[in-house]
Amino acid sequence: MDSDIIRELEEHLNYSFQNRELLVQALTHTSFANEAHSGHLGSNERLEFLGDAVLELVSSEFFYREKTQLSEGELTKLRASFVCEPALAYCAEQIPLSPYLLLGRGEEMTGGRTRPSIVSDAMEAVVGALYLDGGPEIARGFIERFILNDIEGKRYFYDAKTILQEEIQRDKDAVLSYELLAETGPEHLKRFTVAALRDGVAIAEGTGSSKKEAEQRAAYAALLTLGIAESGGSSCT
Template identity: 45%
Template sequence: MELGVSQYLYREYNELEEGDLTKLRASIVCEPALVKFAESLDFSKYVLLGKGEEMTGGRDRPALLADVFEAFIGALYLDQGYEKVIFFLNKYVYPQITTGAFSHTMDYKSQLQETVQQHKNKLVEYAIIDEKGPAHDREFFSVVTINGKTAGKGIGRTKKEAEQRAAKQALDALPN
């Protein structure tokens, strides 16, 4: 999927700078976007789950929906080939890019890294400091430091989400 999206963006948005294209691609192939695609196609109703997972709301779990969408793209590629994947993306994914559904999406970790890199000798590091809850309903606690000083904290259902939220908090706290 990433290859197809990259080619599409390069072809259709060649006026954008490389960094902006990278951010846009990242926002399209990230978990929240994959969840939106899966939901728009009602993929959750085709997933077979065990009783326990069904009872704990697994059918609507974002990580599961994103994985299902990625698995579908992979299966389509293996069974039908790259051209069919591109046909599918043209029909269900690219129109959402064209309508601006991703213009607001921001990769806060990349934005923080770029902002901090403007000042030499600044080191950005992320750490997961805690995890709580059962495996199917885990909550991660992240901290981002800049040169060893805590700059932001975040909580999320995935490590990436927690880190993104920590990065956003750090960005919000930086002076303009």
């Protein structure tokens, strides 16, 4: 990978690697490693394994410290919202991380650069790389800056469907549903547009690379429309 490109990503990460090979490996998907005949040891899988553990520890300590009124079960649910695949993929957008991923030709052609599973795995791998290169505090700083920031705003986005369901159910006779409005793009790069409806009437719409993502974004847009979430809290839409 070109040194100027690495330096550009380092600026986004706000950290300069002593061992840049760690960063390159964190960006290397198995498809790229296989084409380069370097096998799983050349991909980001091992760094992802490490980063996942670091992320769980740091987020657990963070929420334990910051949310002193929550029970163990509530803390577990909150942590899960912030370290799940969709959440990490969204946080990666804020860097942005996706343009720097190293993908095999087939994965590139089939939309792998925007696939949440690939992007979220790379995000965890970057955490692992930062931990090995800079130590626990560097990794912690990255996690708190890019993943555990704007807790309340992100919570509305990550749990939008659940929160909207609870809000609609305040009226026992009301029914929340989702309707697919459009499906565009080639088979490997589909975009879905979904509407969130209350009693058959559209509240808001959302678009995503999967129906699930589109529903989540529609739910969040509905929370904004209903005044339950504030638009300044999160830029997820």
